[in-house]
Amino acid sequence: MVTATSTSLLLALKDQDNDGVWRVFCERYQPLLLAFARKLGLSEHEAEDAAQETLLAFAKSYEEGGFDPEKGRLRKWLLGIAAHKIRDIQRRRGREFVPEEATDKTGLLRAVPDDHTMSEIWQAEWERGVLRACLEEVRRHVEPSTLQAFELFVLQEWPAERVAAHLGISPNAVFKAKRRVLSRMREAYQYLQENW
Amino acid sequence: MSECLSEQQLEQLAGGMLEGPEAPALRAHAESCPECREALAEWRANAAFVARVAQALPGSARSSRKSGSSGSSGATRLLNEALGVPKVDAIPGYTIIREIHRGGQGVVYEAVQRSTRRTVAVKVMIEGPFASERARWRFEREIRLIASLKHPHIVVVHDSGVSDDRHYFAMDYIQGRPLDAYVRAAGLDPRAIVRLFLQVADAVSYAHRKGVMHRDLKPSNILVNEEGSPFVLDFGLAKLTGDEALESAGDLRSIAGHLMGTLRYMSPEQTAGKPDEIDVRTDVYSLGVILYELLAERVPYETARADITTAIRNIREAEPPRLTRTHRHVGSELEAIVLKALEKDPRRRYQSAGELAEDLKAWLEGRPVAAKSASSLYVIRKLARRHWYTTTMAACFAAVVLAGPSLWHWQLGKTVEARQQARQSDSAFAALAADRTAAEQGGQAVRASLFGWFLAEWNAGRLAQARALPFHPGSPEGRAAAYLLDEQASPDRLLSEMPERHKQLAYFVIGERAMKADRREDAVAAFRESASRARQARDDVIFPFANARLEQLGAQPVPAPEDQRAQHGEDTPRNNG
Numbered sequence: 216m217v218t219a220t221s222t223s224l225l226l227a228l229k230d231q232d233n234d235g236v237w238r239v240f241c242e243r244y245q246p247l248l249l250a251f252a253r254k255l256g257l258s259e260h261e262a263e264d265a266a267q268e269t270l271l272a273f274a275k276s277y278e279e280g281g282f283d284p285e286k287g288r289l290r291k292w293l294l295g296i297a298a299h300k301i302r303d304i305q306r307r308r309g310r311e312f313v314p315e316e317a318t319d320k321t322g323l324l325r326a327v328p329d330d331h332t333m334s335e336i337w338q339a340e341w342e343r344g345v346l347r348a349c350l351e352e353v354r355r356h357v358e359p360s361t362l363q364a365f366e367l368f369v370l371q372e373w374p375a376e377r378v379a380a381h382l383g384i385s386p387n388a389v390f391k392a393k394r395r396v397l398s399r400m401r402e403a404y405q406y407l408q409e410n411w
Numbered sequence: 412m413s414e415c416l417s418e419q420q421l422e423q424l425a426g427g428m429l430e431g432p433e434a435p436a437l438r439a440h441a442e443s444c445p446e447c448r449e450a451l452a453e454w455r456a457n458a459a460f461v462a463r464v465a466q467a468l469p470g471s472a473r474s475s476r477k478s479g480s481s482g483s484s485g486a487t488r489l490l491n492e493a494l495g496v497p498k499v500d501a502i503p504g505y506t507i508i509r510e511i512h513r514g515g516q517g518v519v520y521e522a523v524q525r526s527t528r529r530t531v532a533v534k535v536m537i538e539g540p541f542a543s544e545r546a547r548w549r550f551e552r553e554i555r556l557i558a559s560l561k562h563p564h565i566v567v568v569h570d571s572g573v574s575d576d577r578h579y580f581a582m583d584y585i586q587g588r589p590l591d592a593y594v595r596a597a598g599l600d601p602r603a604i605v606r607l608f609l610q611v612a613d614a615v616s617y618a619h620r621k622g623v624m625h626r627d628l629k630p631s632n633i634l635v636n637e638e639g640s641p642f643v644l645d646f647g648l649a650k651l652t653g654d655e656a657l658e659s660a661g662d663l664r665s666i667a668g669h670l671m672g673t674l675r676y677m678s679p680e681q682t683a684g685k686p687d688e689i690d691v692r693t694d695v696y697s698l699g700v701i702l703y704e705l706l707a708e709r710v711p712y713e714t715a716r717a718d719i720t721t722a723i724r725n726i727r728e729a730e731p732p733r734l735t736r737t738h739r740h741v742g743s744e745l746e747a748i749v750l751k752a753l754e755k756d757p758r759r760r761y762q763s764a765g766e767l768a769e770d771l772k773a774w775l776e777g778r779p780v781a782a783k784s785a786s787s788l789y790v791i792r793k794l795a796r797r798h799w800y801t802t803t804m805a806a807c808f809a810a811v812v813l814a815g816p817s818l819w820h821w822q823l824g825k826t827v828e829a830r831q832q833a834r835q836s837d838s839a840f841a842a843l844a845a846d847r848t849a850a851e852q853g854g855q856a857v858r859a860s861l862f863g864w865f866l867a868e869w870n871a872g873r874l875a876q877a878r879a880l881p882f883h884p885g886s887p888e889g890r891a892a893a894y895l896l897d898e899q900a901s902p903d904r905l906l907s908e909m910p911e912r913h914k915q916l917a918y919f920v921i922g923e924r925a926m927k928a929d930r931r932e933d934a935v936a937a938f939r940e941s942a943s944r945a946r947q948a949r950d951d952v953i954f955p956f957a958n959a960r961l962e963q964l965g966a967q968p969v970p971a972p973e974d975q976r977a978q979h980g981e982d983t984p985r986n987n988g
Contacts, residue, residue: 342467346490366509369490375419390418394450397457404460 218348218403220410221289228277241270243411244293247344252301254336261304269297294337298330345411349403353396360384364392413440416447425454461490502574505533505581521584524569531569532585534645536578554580556623557646564614566634566644585642587634594705597639601741602775604705607641609771612698614643616764619691626689628697629676630704675710675722676700679755682723692757695764699752706741707734711753727755744774747782862888866923869895887913891920915944915953922960935966942969 219227219239227236245266252262273296276282282292354362360382367378368389379386416424416437423429424441441447501507505522511532522533554571561567570581587593590611594604611633615625625632625646632644678696680688703711711731712722731753734746748770754760761767761782770780865888868877878896882889887909894905894917902921909917922937942957944950946969958968 338467342464346464363508387418390422394418394422394453394457397460398453401457401460404464 218352218407218411222410225277225289228274237274243344243348245270247340248293248297250343251297251337251340254340255301255333257301257304265297265300265304268300268303269293272296272300290337290341294334297337298333345404345407346400348407348411349400352403352407353399356399357396361392361395364389365396369393369396413437415444416441416451418450421447421450422454425451425458464490502533502535502579503572504570505531507533522581524581529569530584531581532566532583534580534582535574536580556621560618560621560623560646562614562617564610564641564643565618565646566642568646582644583642585634585636585644587636587642589631590633590635590641590701591630591704593635593639595708601706601738601745604702605745605771605775607635607639608698608702608705609768609775611641611643611701612764612768612771614641615694615698616768618643618646619694619764624689624691625694625697626681627676628694628701630701633701675712675726677726678757679727680757682726688757690757691763692760695752695760695762695767696754696757698764698767699749699760703731703734703749703753706745706749707732707738744780744782748774748780751782862891865892865895870923870927887916891916895920895924912948915941915948915950915957917941918944919953919957922957926960926964931964935961935964938964939966939969946972 224236224240224243228240248266248269249262252265257265273282273293276296282289364378364382364384367373367381368375373381375386375389378389382389413436420429420437421441424438429437441451502522504526505524508521508523508530511519511521518535520533520535522531523529524531554568558568558571566583566585568580568582572579588596590607594607597603599607615628618625623646625643627645628643633641634644635641676697678689678693681693700711712725712729731750734741734749735743748767751759751770752761752767761770766781770782773780862882865877865880865882868874868880874896877892880892882892884890884893890905890908894900894902902917902924905917905921906914918937918941922934922941925931925934925937938957938960942954942961945952945954945957949972954969954971961968
């Protein structure tokens with residue numbers, strides 16, 4: 216497993232000069248925070264604000280000892296800060312929350328998200344983050360050709376025959392690639408689900 | 412013994428989707444054949460995994476009802492959506508192979524250009540469609556300019572367009588690592604760092620000559636390949652995409668989303684929210700930050716963890732810690748080069764990436780560097796910072812010479828020439844001598860600069876240093892200096908000795924002494940006289956400073972002549988040597 220656990224990242228962050236770890240930390244959680252904020256109806260700029268402010272607030276509180284990994288989980292802690300920042304931003308602009316999905320359907324629903332809704336959206340985004348990390352993990356452990364077959368077949372949704380012709384392999388090998396990559400992802404998931 | 416199941420059949424069996432007349436036989440085989448059984452178990456576990464993932468992603472449930480026309484099952488479709496992978500066919504003419512990087516500006520893919528079979532990097536920007544036809548026209552003009560850049564260290568942009576309402580660019584695919592990571596991993600010494608960096612500066616200089624600014628130079632935009640060759644990426648993209656964040660941080664929100672690392676390469680003028688003040692010297696500044704970082708293994712100022720306001724204040728005001736203090740092997744000349752590139756005021760920086768490259772070359776070849784001779788200015792500023800009210804005075808007096816004509820609309824041809832000669836000999840003393848030579852040639856401004864320095868020293872109580880400055884004893888400045896240095900000297904005598912047209916200087920120093928001795932009334936009277944006479948004599952150096960002193964003492968300043976503006980514009984004294 217090459218992906219750093221959040222515990223090890225947090226430990227490394229204790230070293231104040233460790234800019235590199237800080238960057239890894241931001242690169243890991245910023246996309247998650249951005250997606251979360253967008254889902255809650257924030258504009259691109261606002262989402263960027265929310266993500267940045269959340270990370271900075273986290274760094275500050277972490278440096279001041281406000282977050283103890285022993286006592287709570289990073290996932291929950293970040294959600295707490297992000298929810299606060301997002302509500303702040305919504306208050307600032309004086310507009311009401313417009314959930315992306317709801318407006319897609321009805322164009323009408325406007326409500327401030329309750330904690331439960333926020334938490335659900337957050338869980339889903341977190342899950343996406345973990346899955347992406349799993350795929351990254353797999354990238355390091357399987358043959359590039361296997362991964363490519365998987366990507367074209369599963370992620371690009373090409374028919375198996377087209378993938379096979381494209382890569383010069385048999386359709387059976389395409390399915391086999393899918394099985395292998397999924398298995399590796401599953402293994403990575405078992406570990407990263409708790410530790411990412 | 413029957414034949415083994417295909418992987419597809421195994422997957423179908425695991426998902427309970429295996430149908431048809433052969434199904435029972437296949438199922439029976441799968442149960443008896445160890446190989447098939449094992450594979451089947453794996454497929455089942457995978458299916459459970461995908462189902463588990465789907466459950467955790469409530470948002471995906473909606474789309475799972477869409478029909479899956481492809482070879483992948485409905486469940487893996489969920490996985491696919493969860494990962495948010497772009498479709499390879501998203502960009503016409505290209506096959507996307509994989510995602511390389513996802514950043515604040517956009518996503519970069521490795522792709523194959525189908526017509527040429529060339530592997531390229533395609534950057535798909537996050538910004539939306541063009542606001543207007545005019546914006547599109549501007550975009551197309553810029554992209555042509557960027558595509559015209561042909562330099563061994565600039566990544567070539569081959570193609571661009573709009574797909575799905577998003578701009579994309581296709582460029583050379585460079586397999587390499589960011590400049591800072593490369594330098595760290597390779598453990599380069601300062602000379603090797605400079606040699607590598609010089610290629611970058613050359614590339615930037617080339618683009619500047621072609622009229623293209625970068626505006627977003629940072630280590631992650633400079634990739635070094637396996638052969639140790641650097642490539643600058645994303646030339647002009649910041650402007651092209653109208654990325655205001657990179658144009659300026661006037662709108663603080665706009666910079667927030669960029670990855671934490673971006674802000675630190677931003678120049679003071681970029682943080683000032685004045686896009687019209689941004690020019691090639693902005694790139695020079697960013698290059699300075701990068702070089703500082705490579706040499707010092709740390710950033711010149713804290714920007715990453717500070718809040719944005721503090722970060723911006725640091726960029727605008729904080730002096731970078733001296734490199735030589737922590738990294739002796741860097742040496743004072745190389746330090747001077749870095750600091751010159753990092754000057755807050757663009758006028759004091761290298762005026763182009765080419766000048767910076769030239770100085771780096773000089774350093775590599777052991778020739779004197781230009782940055783070092785300007786360090787007298789650095790000294791003045793340091794002094795001035797401690798004694799704030801002399802600040803403007805000393806710096807501006809000095810700037811008349813050092814920053815050149817633009818500041819005061821004076822063309823001091825001879826002065827500039829003399830200073831350049833002084834630079835060659837790389838010593839502050841020679842620079843001073845040049846000042847004196849030029850002073851003797853009659854350049855009032857030059858003498859004024861030396862005098863500004865003198866005042867800074869005198870006000871700081873460093874009389875020995877003040878005495879050491881080489882004034883011509885009979886010159887107006889020489890007399891004025893002598894007056895301040897001798898506590899017994901009488902003001903009347905100074906006034907009688909000073910030629911009529913330099914009396915404003917005499918009154919100025921009389922005011923200075925009175926001010927220092929806390930004789931406010933005398934000081935006000937002297938500065939008022941000085942300002943009036945300076946106005947009369949059109950002495951643009953003394954006039955503002957005498958007035959500044961009056962203001963400082965809480966007295967009414969002398970009004971500026973009404974035609975002063977016109978004087979500056981049209982009647983500017985010129986001396987093109």
